[in-house]
Amino acid sequence: MVEQVRQDVEPADSAEARGRSAGGRSAWIRERVAWTRERSAWRRGRVLAALAVLTAALLAFHRAVPNFPGRLGSSLEAFLPWLGLMVVVVFVLALLRRSVVALVALLLPVAAWTYLFGGLLLPADARADTYDLVVVQHNVSDTNTDPAGTARALADAGPDLIALQELVPPALTTYEKTLAPGYPYHAVRGTVGLWSKHPLTGSRLLDIKPRGIPEGWNRGLRTVVSTPHGEIAAYVAHLPSVRFGASGLTSSSRDESAGLLGEALAAESVERVILLGDLNGTVEDRGLTPLTSRMNVAERGFALSFPTAFPLARIDQVMTRSATVAHIRTLPATGSDHLPVTAGITGLRAAQ
Template structure:
């Protein structure tokens, strides 16, 4: 039985794309928590050792190898920094955050060049603007998403990523150009709709539709150097984010599980880039949000 469970775990890790999404969103649900299959591998290894079963131990090598192939690279040491890096921070600050000033100061301590924030609501928005202004004099806000920058921003405009089923006011995407020392960079900030996990499975149709619209915006972006920062309510393994992950590079190092802040289970706060490599992605200390901030460095090609 242990050997059979080991083989099944290896198959799920290696062929997760084959799990159908049409039934309760099982495919996306599995892919959202795919790294946690490593915990299953550990349990199977312990049980095999307790049973002293050589056959089971050999079988456990299959999912162990599959997990290492898929996620092992994220745990390797960081490569040497490139010459043209851009340091960014991404954070869903939560519309219920009771300490926006403390949150802003915590993010600035990471000394990023760009800070992307979601769930910006008044009067907290004014607090973020005032607290960050000395070090980040350039900002643009559209709806509930915003970007603070050390470098000038031009061409700011909203991104239409609103699903058809949402009829109330809803503006959660922007596009701007950051004029960095290495040249112009298109920066997109987005907050995709939430998903819900219930007895009927994963409900993600609005998130999936919004990801497709964001993918269209990326396809139409003319600037070669492009950065996407946002709470995408999905992991990079989730097939629903394929319109984004097939067009942009994702982090090469670091798991950086960001949600929920109290016991992080998945990284749904993302940093992606085109024409550059996203090096190490890491979480920053908790703020007053239910998300952890993530920081990453982008090295241009």
């Protein structure tokens, strides 16, 4: 009888042990699945992570990208800020893929973009007396059908200096008449000109014509502006256009002209200099190194100026020597394919 009871009890104990064993296996399986999912989140999206690292490398080391064939490096630098869109794309895809490694890798291009362009997003000081000088730069277009309206729009911004390119007759006469009341001093050489509230002296043609371009191509002007803060050498320039084609970017004439302009700036005897112009290149473009290596560029503002319909790059520039371009922004569209840009200059009072 005792033996029979033992036999009855033992199956119950075995069932309980088996239950505990099954519960342990279930917990182990759940832990294993969670661990696998966590590991998969780190493994998933490695292609996206590689794309993030590549974007960061292009931002941080864009000067290392060779310029041949087809001016590849300059092509990249012309649209360098737009690599920030790649960060947004990778971020969205990484969220969809639930990829931890891709999200971590995105910290690299975010840091690189912020280092290069983050300062341009900072707000400017809006006080009227913030700037020592306010300037406007505008390629008015030789096909502009409303030069009078364009001139009035630029004057309404209230700058001290207005630099214009693609001045052609009979529109030139219209600009002169329209701007004369507020800007009694002006100088025009070739197709570029400068209008000023302050006296101009020593105005002369600036030869920045590259080889192979016919005579009569005059796109450079140098003059001296007698401002309340002392004399400033003002340069107005319109560098040759660049072209994008099947073989890449064609910019050799632009680069040569930039080199000639850079030599003129290096030889300038007046300490303080302002360069205004359609330079057909961004300040990141290595083709403008002869200028950007000698001059200060804008500290605040993107001011994408071309083309008017959908601005992709700022090729209209304001640069200074012994002064600071504190902020640059665009003005409303005129009859041109460029947007006007206006910049506030500081540091002139301290240099007196």
